[in-house]
Amino acid sequence: MDLEFTAEERAFRDEVRAFIRDNLPPALAEKTRQRIHLDKADFVAWHKILHARGWGAPNWPKQHGGPGWSPVQRYIFDEECATADAPPLVPFGISMVGPVIYTFGTDAQKAKYLPRIVSMEDWWCQGYSEPGSGSDLASLRTRAESEGDHYVVNGHKIWTTQAQHANMMFCLVRTDAQAKPQEGISFLLIDMTDPGIQVRPIISIDEGHSVNEVFLDNVRVPKANLIGQEGKGWTYAKFLLGNERTGIAEVATSKQRLKRLKQIARAEQSCGRPLLQDPDFRAKVAAIEIDLLALEYTNLRMLAAENAGKGVGPEASMLKIRGSEIQQNLTELACEALGYYAAPYEHRPDGSNQPPVGPDYAQGRMESYLYYRATTIYGGSNEIQRNIIAKMVLGL
Amino acid sequence: MDFQLSEEQTLLADSVESWLQDKYDFDRWRKLVKTDLGYAQENWKTMAELGWLGISLPEEAGGLGGSAVDTMLLAERFGRHMVAEPYLSTVILGGGLIQVAGDAEQQAEWLPAIAEGTAKWAFAHAEHGSRFALNETRTRATKSGAGGWTLSGKKIVVWDAASADRLIVLARSAGGDTDEKGLGLFVVDAAGAGVVRQDYRTVDNRRASDIQFSDAPVLAVLGDPAHALPAVETVVDQAIAFMASEAVGAMAALHETTLAYAKTRKQFGRAIGDFQVIQHRLVDMLMQVESARSLALLASLKAAAEPKERAKAAAAAKVQIGRSGRFVGQQAVQVHGGMGMTDELNVGHYMKRLMMIDTTFGNADHHQRRFAALSD
Numbered sequence: 001m002d003l004e005f006t007a008e009e010r011a012f013r014d015e016v017r018a019f020i021r022d023n024l025p026p027a028l029a030e031k032t033r034q035r036i037h038l039d040k041a042d043f044v045a046w047h048k049i050l051h052a053r054g055w056g057a058p059n060w061p062k063q064h065g066g067p068g069w070s071p072v073q074r075y076i077f078d079e080e081c082a083t084a085d086a087p088p089l090v091p092f093g094i095s096m097v098g099p100v101i102y103t104f105g106t107d108a109q110k111a112k113y114l115p116r117i118v119s120m121e122d123w124w125c126q127g128y129s130e131p132g133s134g135s136d137l138a139s140l141r142t143r144a145e146s147e148g149d150h151y152v153v154n155g156h157k158i159w160t161t162q163a164q165h166a167n168m169m170f171c172l173v174r175t176d177a178q179a180k181p182q183e184g185i186s187f188l189l190i191d192m193t194d195p196g197i198q199v200r201p202i203i204s205i206d207e208g209h210s211v212n213e214v215f216l217d218n219v220r221v222p223k224a225n226l227i228g229q230e231g232k233g234w235t236y237a238k239f240l241l242g243n244e245r246t247g248i249a250e251v252a253t254s255k256q257r258l259k260r261l262k263q264i265a266r267a268e269q270s271c272g273r274p275l276l277q278d279p280d281f282r283a284k285v286a287a288i289e290i291d292l293l294a295l296e297y298t299n300l301r302m303l304a305a306e307n308a309g310k311g312v313g314p315e316a317s318m319l320k321i322r323g324s325e326i327q328q329n330l331t332e333l334a335c336e337a338l339g340y341y342a343a344p345y346e347h348r349p350d351g352s353n354q355p356p357v358g359p360d361y362a363q364g365r366m367e368s369y370l371y372y373r374a375t376t377i378y379g380g381s382n383e384i385q386r387n388i389i390a391k392m393v394l395g396l
Numbered sequence: 397m398d399f400q401l402s403e404e405q406t407l408l409a410d411s412v413e414s415w416l417q418d419k420y421d422f423d424r425w426r427k428l429v430k431t432d433l434g435y436a437q438e439n440w441k442t443m444a445e446l447g448w449l450g451i452s453l454p455e456e457a458g459g460l461g462g463s464a465v466d467t468m469l470l471a472e473r474f475g476r477h478m479v480a481e482p483y484l485s486t487v488i489l490g491g492g493l494i495q496v497a498g499d500a501e502q503q504a505e506w507l508p509a510i511a512e513g514t515a516k517w518a519f520a521h522a523e524h525g526s527r528f529a530l531n532e533t534r535t536r537a538t539k540s541g542a543g544g545w546t547l548s549g550k551k552i553v554v555w556d557a558a559s560a561d562r563l564i565v566l567a568r569s570a571g572g573d574t575d576e577k578g579l580g581l582f583v584v585d586a587a588g589a590g591v592v593r594q595d596y597r598t599v600d601n602r603r604a605s606d607i608q609f610s611d612a613p614v615l616a617v618l619g620d621p622a623h624a625l626p627a628v629e630t631v632v633d634q635a636i637a638f639m640a641s642e643a644v645g646a647m648a649a650l651h652e653t654t655l656a657y658a659k660t661r662k663q664f665g666r667a668i669g670d671f672q673v674i675q676h677r678l679v680d681m682l683m684q685v686e687s688a689r690s691l692a693l694l695a696s697l698k699a700a701a702e703p704k705e706r707a708k709a710a711a712a713a714k715v716q717i718g719r720s721g722r723f724v725g726q727q728a729v730q731v732h733g734g735m736g737m738t739d740e741l742n743v744g745h746y747m748k749r750l751m752m753i754d755t756t757f758g759n760a761d762h763h764q765r766r767f768a769a770l771s772d
Binding site for chain 2: 134280328
């Protein structure tokens with residue numbers, strides 16, 4: 001057992017740190033600190049910077065265009081990015097559909113899509129949830145009917161994050177209405193510019209626009225865009241959700257949030273001393289810090305197992321549950337630290353001359369709190385994650 | 397022991413509820429809070445005509461001379477419909493401070509206009525750096541020539557200041573920055589010289605302002621310019637009682653709507669309310685609503701009690717509604733799933749209002765400490 005990074009890992013960390021220091025535009029870091037809903041150009045700009053260095057898909061093996069990092073290297077990379085307030089990497093391509101394509105796709109699909117994911121020429125979105133199919137995803141009703149060498153797709157997807165930016169969607173569709181729910185599902189790659197696709201924005205409680213509804217009306221999808229076998233889509237979907245769960249823990253981002261929370265609590269005053277010296281508040285911060293430490297080392301233990309070649313099983317659901325709860329507690333406590341200055345909620349357009357209300361560190365804290373209420377809902381709600389652990393880990 | 401409402405109180409509650417159901421549905425609310433004013437002057441006029449603005453004001457001033465239980469009934473329904481008109485600022489805080497701290501002449505001058513709906517007030521107390529401590533007031537009141545006063549300093553998050561005619565400013569006429577003595581209540585013309593506002597919308601779609609006072613002339617002083625804190629605490633505790641009931645209305649509405657959703661939303665071939673995890677969640681929410689209701693009632697019943705008893709009841713209620721409000725709001729969003737995250741549904745708006753109620757006049761932690769200090 002050894003908690004320390006190896007010399008190679010330390011050298012890698014220094015390399016990543018130096019690269020970010022020299023290449024992350026300060027204005028982009030500042031914007032990431034203050035905003036949840038970045039513009040498409042912001043995400044793309046950072047991705048292209050990483051791509052130019054060969055790090056466009058940090059979680060991918062070498063043969064598909066990734067750097068071939070170990071899980072520990074990936075962890076270090078995430079940590080350095082978060083610490084520097086780099087924009088989050090858009091997960092739909094590199095973390096979600098990419099691994100599905102290189103694991104289950106045809107050679108033609110790999111050749112066509114993987115390079116465009118690594119370089120972010122394509123922006124993907126996830127066509128999973130439907131109005132009647134949230135937690136019960138397998139009940140989805142969007143149907144794809146076979147018509148020669150095409151499928152004709154009709155249906156309605158919802159909570160489709162960043163669909164307004166996407167030119168591609170990976171989509172779960174029902175190809176067999178007679179089969180059992182899980183067995184009639186297929187996994188299709190759909191061009192968002194095809195006729196018959198309409199994207200409608202959904203404004204969330206933080207007043208931002210990240211999620212959408214997507215309507216599919218007689219959309220013709222070439223059969224060459226089917227992943228794997230028809231009717232096996234549920235298998236690929238679960239594979240993808242398993243990957244999503246480990247990423248969703250956001251340990252590195254939470255560590256950065258904790259740091260910022262302490263900065264706020266040092267700057268705010270309570271009873272003539274910094275709020276962080278207030279025993280009640282300090283105890284709350286300590287409690288979260290301990291929760292986060294436990295999550296970090298649970299995550300590291302799972303990474304080490306993965307490093308040793310053992311796959312991550314259903315216990316990844318624990319990371320999602322604890323990770324999302326910690327994110328919510330951190331964003332909530334940051335608002336609490338602000339006292340009355342949690343209240344102002346004006347959206348200033350970029351480049352506005354209007355001074356912000358309250359201190360700089362107050363900007364965007366409430367937005368984060370509100371948007372992060374979704375973390376216990378998306379990616380399989382925490383209730384569903386507990387069901388998974390009960391069933392798959394505990395055998396209940 | 398009797399928790400029954402009188403016949404008049406039942407009538408009041410029913411008439412408030414029926415007016416709000418008729419005029420204050422959620423679709424209208426959404427449009428209303430997007431207007432510049434953030435509420436409707438027409439509603440304010442109607443509230444005056446219906447006598448609601450005078451419920452807590454004395455009969456000599458054209459009010460009804462009602463008790464805190466009467467305003468509680470109103471507040472609960474206001475909370476249920478997220479009423480945006482500045483009732484708390486004008487009637488409970490403005491009217492309350494004038495009643496408790498003002499002299500007979502000041503009451504005669506200002507209270508009737510509140511009851512008639514022709515004057516609006518706002519209370520400027522918070523300062524950055526003081527967190528929730530009312531005694532930590534750095535805004536200074538200075539004697540100017542001819543026996544008058546001027547104010548200098550900055551107040552933050554002054555609810556409803558942008559549409560107020562007059563401000564009551566908590567300011568220091570003597571003593572050190574954190575002394576309990578030396579504080580006074582100073583009336584200032586909201587549009588007067590030396591008053592510069594930065595107006596903004598708040599997360600619950602209300603309006604507030606940061607206000608810089610620079611030698612702003614004072615129109616009048618309410619009571620002793622150096623001993624106002626007891627009066628402020630009395631009125632703030634009444635405001636807490638009012639907000640507690642408002643929170644109860646919001647929480648009850650959230651619980652009802654979440655329960656209804658759990659009964660109709662189907663996943664895995666049955667209503668999600670069939671699942672024990674959801675059932676227990678709804679039960680936990682109910683217990684929070686009922687605990688909050690009990691302590692909101694206690695705060696109203698004790699609003700005119702002796703200071704320590706009143707303060708303990710207010711502090712207890714504020715702790716309970718702060719914590720219950722967060723729990724009920726967050727769980728309502730969670731049980732609604734993605735739908736709970738949308739701006740289109742009232743769920744998130746209630747959650748945000750409850751969060752602001754928790755913050756205003758001190759959050760749950762602040763009042764837990766206050767309660768502990770008052771306990772034997």
